[in-house]
Amino acid sequence: MKKVYLLLFSLLLILNCQQKASQKELLQEQLKNLGFQNITSLAADSIFQVRLQCYIEQPLDHFQKSIKTFPQRLTISHVGYDRPVVLITEGYSMRKNYLQELAQMLNANQVRMEYRYFGESVPDTLDWKYLTIEQASEDYHRLRQLLGKIYPGPWLVTGWSKGGQTALIYYYHHPKDVQAVVAYDAPLNHSQADPRIDAFFEKVGTPDCRKRLIRFQRAVLKRKAEILPRFHWYALGKGYQFSIGEEKALEYLVVEYPFSFWQYHKIDCSQIPEHNASADQLLEHLRKVVAFSSYSDWALNSPAMYQFMTQLGYYDYVHKNVRDLLKYKEHPNAAFAPQNVALDFDPRPMQKLEEWLNTKGNNIIYIYGENDPWSATGIIPTKATMLKGLC
Secondary structure, rough: HHHHHHHHHHHHHHHHHHHHHHHHHHHHHHHOOOEEEEEEEEOOOOOOEEEEEEEEEEOOOOOOOOEEEEEEEEEEOOOHHHHHHEEEOOOOOOOOOOOOOOHHOOOEEEEEHHHHHHHEEEEOOHHHHHHOHHHHHHHHHHHHHHHHOOOOOOOEEEOOOOOHHHHHHHHOOOOOOOOEEEEEEEEEEOOOHHHHHHHHOOOOOHHHHHHHHHHHEEEHHHHHHHHHOOOOHHHHHHOHHHHHHHHHHHHHHHHHHHHHHHHHHHOHHHOOOOOOHHHHHHHHHHHHHHOHHHHHHHHHOOOOHHHHHHHHHOOOOOOOOOOHOOOOOOOOOOHHHHOOOOOOOOOOHHHHHHHHHHHHHHOOOEOOOOOOOOHHHHOEEEEEEEOOOOO
């Protein structure tokens, strides 16, 4: 009897593998027929047995239909042709492979597409005038039209941070493309340096914790003479170079520290080193909280910073608690945007988006972290909008 069960199990396993293989081959053929290129298979995981990476040639300018194109990278995780699709609007490059919780909850297919000008989705020539939220929305709209021929079921769009912004902007431009939006941590900023984020740091956490953060910042700046040589050797080992100068880079790290502390980390305030900690302890804690590469040459000519400075808005650094210890009185974010290009902020796209979200932005779920600075510029749903029936 055991031999019979073993034989049946083996047959089922073989049939299941054959079914997965046939689905993969069918999906690859369908994608090829729609113009997708360089289709490769990715490792399966516990949820998705069929996972593919591919590229689609996108017009550099969707509105003029120029002959210039660029390859845009995406991944497709497949569970079934009759299942919904969760579209992840990446705001940056696809740097790590992760399972979006919504796809798992809904047993849905998952599509991720890299943002134009990021990662491997870069034109041969970086003409910055085509890096706009309007062009990016058309990238996702064209992808939706193509893949809708394979997946006719309901679509949901989601993203985190800049990706959450992208999801809302795409929905605003093409509300009929998807049935709902889940926007994680999506800010709607009013300027290049939205003052609402400065005000946030006056009330986040407890008074004692806020004081500890300031004491730490001041301790690092007071002991720059000890810390800078250690910073130099750490950067050298990592291959980081700082055209702005290592001392100025260290100051950037210090003034960035509160934002990164509250947004990215689950560090108990009691773990923040006091002023009498060793220089090594101070530098190590700073490294844990703020990515040193963020102010290295690697971060120069940032396409994200270009968008923050021209359309999306951003935050500035709070100097008042440490101004007397700073050698450099200004730490402009624009220094990391592309140079020799206009960086004038146009508030109209965000104003139009906010007006639409407040009046017609139905079927949107906004999710913000309690201590996340981006919640200061988050969207507050109005009575005019609602979650309608999605079935």
